[in-house]
């Protein structure tokens with residue numbers, strides 16, 4: 180279990196400390212060091228998910244949304260709705276008004292109400308197409324953690 184994913188089975192909550200640009204992988208356009216779908220965060224269906232999002236990239240704004248996975252992500256997004264209500268950070272497509280570089284933070288909370296395979300994606304122009312996305316799975320078997 181990745182230590183940045185904390186599951187409370189009793190309370191039916193998952194707390195995810197999601198960090199954009201934690202490492203310099205993919206030119207810092209990564210989540211906790213992962214990009215291009217190389218890892219998948221797994222949460223149990225029905226749990227309340229809190230994402231403590233922090234942007235440690237010194238230079239670029241970032242965002243995160245839970246959305247349907249795509250085979251190929253577009254350079255820019257026009258209108259994309261989160262899979263679950265509330266599962267998106269503020270101004271997610273803005274290069275000047277999303278979560279700020281150098282330690283900006285935002286917390287989002289949502290209910291993972293439907294099992295399936297989704298994605299955690301940064302919506303800033305050019306970020307997803309160059310790999311700033313990882314998987315997000317809602318499990319109906321009680322599984323949780325980080326799937327590689």
Ligand SMILES: [Cu+2]
Nearest residue numbers: 241301303306
């Ligand atoms: Cu980004």
